[in-house]
Amino acid sequence: GAVVSQHPSWVICKSGTSVKIECRSLDFQATTMFWYRQFPKQSLMLMATSNEGSKATYEQGVEKDKFLINHASLTLSTLTVTSAHPEDSSFYICSAPGGPGVRYEQYFGPGTRLTVT
Amino acid sequence: AQKITQTQPGMFVQEKEAVTLDCTYDTSDPSYGLFWYKQPSSGEMIFLIYQGSYDQQNATEGRYSLNFQKARKSANLVISASQLGDSAMYFCAMREGGTGRRALTFGSGTRLQVQP
Numbered sequence: 001g002a003v004v005s006q007h008p009s010w011v012i013c014k015s016g017t018s019v020k021i022e023c024r025s026l027d028f029q030a031t032t033m034f035w036y037r038q039f040p041k042q043s044l045m046l047m048a049t050s051n052e053g054s055k056a057t058y059e060q061g062v063e064k065d066k067f068l069i070n071h072a073s074l075t076l077s078t079l080t081v082t083s084a085h086p087e088d089s090s091f092y093i094c095s096a097p098g099g100p101g102v103r104y105e106q107y108f109g110p111g112t113r114l115t116v117t
Numbered sequence: 118a119q120k121i122t123q124t125q126p127g128m129f130v131q132e133k134e135a136v137t138l139d140c141t142y143d144t145s146d147p148s149y150g151l152f153w154y155k156q157p158s159s160g161e162m163i164f165l166i167y168q169g170s171y172d173q174q175n176a177t178e179g180r181y182s183l184n185f186q187k188a189r190k191s192a193n194l195v196i197s198a199s200q201l202g203d204s205a206m207y208f209c210a211m212r213e214g215g216t217g218r219r220a221l222t223f224g225s226g227t228r229l230q231v232q233p
Binding site for chain 1: 154159160161162164167208212218219220221222223224225226
């Protein structure tokens, strides 16, 4: 089946630094990808929708200047957390709708666990 | 208003027994999809089952079945013959609209623990 990968799987960074998370669709093209954030013991919350070749759409309350999204190709979307702070520590998961012929399934990446110290 | 409500923060079930995880939803869109995902401690989201709003029959996938009651706006997950490996977080989710190219809205989740 379709696979979505994320890199890195976990990262520890110091407060004030930036970290980039990659989300790749491995065997299908994804014109749209979604970025979710999951705080400990909480549910997944949509942060933004990444669209290939255009600007991302951010959910209310998500700072677009802090969470930079780039969807430069049909198989890669990146999320950059700029000037990270401890409150940004979370589990970040991307997903992509299935390719042509797949009516409903969305494929999730394995997630990236970010810890900001 | 919450679009997806899971009222059971935690559930216990004995191995080999069946368990029902509750989910209610709220939408005015006539076309929508309902999903259940399992999230083990590793964090990966494992797709379990899907029900479309126009599907006439309840969805089934192996030991998983979805009790879809459209008038009540409920989409409960039934796991039959529970196994120790079923211990995990379970999320109900909804996609509004008829295509798969929209994000999902998730419920708060239910932590299921299967006891030997």
